Amino acid sequence: MIRDITVMGGHGRLGRPDLVRKIQFNMGDVISIVGPTGSGKTTLINDIELFANGNTPSGRQVLFNGVPAPIEYRDDPSRNPIALITQHTTFLSDMPVDAFLTTHAKVRGGNPEDITRLAQEAIDFANELTGEPLAAESRMTELSGGQTRALLIADAAIICSTPIVLLDEVENAGIHRTRAIELLRRYRKIFVFVTHDPRIALLSDARIVMKGGRIMDFIVTDEHERAFSIKVARLDDALASLRDQLRNGLRLCGTELEGVR
Amino acid sequence: MKLVICAGPATTGKTSVLRHAARKLLEQGKQVAFFKLDVQFAEEDEELARELGIPTRKVYSGELCPDHCGVMVLGDAMEWAEREGAKVLLVETAGLCLRCSPYVDHGLGVVVLEATSGMNLPLKIGPMLSLADVAVVTKVDRVSQAEREVFRARIMDVAPDVTIREVNALHGIGIDPLVDRILATPDAELPMQLRGNPPVGTCTICVGKKDIGWQAHFGVVRTLENQVFYRGE
Structure with missing residues (x-):
């Protein structure tokens, strides 16, 4: 059982050290990674995904319950505690969604009733996240970008059931x-988001700040920011509403923005 | 001398995997030679000679089946590598045929597969996988966790005894255990034998009769209705 993971600092691109030398994530934490484009955010989640042990370009070390990753994490994907969803990750299989999820659930083991239930649960989860719901019988390659991403997240959370999920942008x-x-908060996991989005950053328990490939700071979301996040949410919802009107072919009048301060 | 024979479909990253392995072997003070076998074009030998300063050679199989060609020239290649003072000979094959496998009874057989080639690939490639000692899986970051897991399960269906190594060929992560395995392999010595049984190769098509349709051939013929199930080895 994984209780926590620890990132031990390494160095940035020019060999200058990470300013934060040790960061611990506990089970149930939601952590964001922020920083300008090219600042090393993706490198950091790759370090976690690769179980870095001083052997990646950053020289960082990632510890699981305080020790380097056991060899079976890397050797056996069904024992790999991490699911990584990058901007490049995609499904390549051209199968109906339910057949695909069932195939995956079978590989993970379990009895037939569980397999069907898990597949349905994953589809329902994905449909909570998408604009247009996806059908169990639609083919994987016909899914839109958003549906694909929603299904990747649902599969990682429900079928992989890995204790650590890394999500890039x-x-x-x-x-x-x-x-x-x-939805993800209901599953007790460690979630790490690479993000540029203030709303996601403020919904996180803490955020790691990157610059020039280095870990510059670790900021715990405080009471003031939590209170402020409600305003951010309101502003974001107003923009989302405008986006929806745009999608639905309406003329925009901007009344949503009047209440936002 | 240790012998490593590496197979795998084109573009899966065989050269990248061998490059990282060669570099790590050199770091441990083991002299490495590289031998490339291909059908009509290859420049991996020149790349590795330039990058690593190791002795390299290549052979083109041309009109011969590349694995057939491998059987013919591997003995000479081992003598060449011995003369060069190599402690490890890395052989990269053309990796085309899904019916044969180039591995021999001595040395280590390594197949390099990419996770992006579809979940059912392991079921399709026969002895190239089932007679290998190690299956190296590359490009795992490009596919969903689900496909990665199913891909692995399919490899284990086909080849329960093969050691599976997922590697990041870009950073060379996951290569160390492969290097350890190479060094733990007993030295290879002639005479050696091919591990697998080659396919029936003496047929009318082989000798140049190109007419389509079984009626035009004799010897090993097969009609659409007369399917022979080939299970592999």
Whole structure:
């Protein structure tokens, strides 16, 4: 059982050290990674995904319950505690969605009733996140970008059931991202989001700040920010509403923005 | 001398995997030679000679089946590598045929597969996988966790005894255990034998009769209705 993971600092691109030398994530934590484009956010989640042990370009070390990853994490994907969803991750299989999820659930083991239930649960989860619901019988390659991303997240949360989920720029995926965090919070996992989105950052317990490939700071979301996040949410919802009107072919009049301060 | 024979479909990252392995072997003070076998074009030998300063050679199989060609020239290649003072000979094959496998009874057989090639690939490639000692899986970051897991399960269906290594060929992560395995392999010495049984190769098509339709051939013929199930080895 994984209780916590620890990132031990390494260095940035020019060999200058990470300023934060040790960061611990506990089970149930939601952590964001923020920083300008090219600042090393993706490198950091790759370090976690690769179980870095001083052997990646950053020289960082990732510890699980305080020790380096056991070899079976890497050797056996069904024992790999991490699901990584990058901007490049996609499904390549051209199968109906339910057949695909069932195939995956079978590989993970379990009895037939559980397999069918898990597949349905994953589809329902995905449909909470998408604008247009996906059908169990639709083919994987016919899914839109948002539906694909929603299904990746649902599969990682429900069928992989890995204790650690890494999500790279979920806001670009065209899914309901706050709904995603809400739903994911129900599963006791460590979630790490690479994000540029203030709403996601403020919904997180803490955020890691990157610059020039280095870990510059670790900021715990405080009471003031939590209170402020309600305003951010209101503003974001107003923009989302405008986006929906745009999608539905309406003329925009901007009344949503009047209440936002 | 240790012998490593590496197979796998084109573009899966065989050269990248061998490059990382060669580098790590050199770091441990083991002299490495590289031998490339291909059908009509290859420049991996020149790349590795330039990058690593190791002795390299290549052979083109041309009109011969590349694995057939491998059987013919591997003995000479081992003598060449011995003369070069190599402690490890890395052989990269053309990796085309899904019916044969180039591995021999001595040395280590390594197949390099990419996770992006579809979940059912392991079921399709026969002895290239089932007679290998190690299956290296590359490009795992490009597919969903689900496909990665199913891909692995399919490899285990086909080849329960094969050691599976997922590697990041870009950073060379996951290569160390492969290097350890190479060094733990007993030295290879002639005479050696091919592990698998080659396919029936003496047929009318082989000798140049190109007419389509079984009626035009004799010897090993097969009609659409007369399917022979080939299970592999």
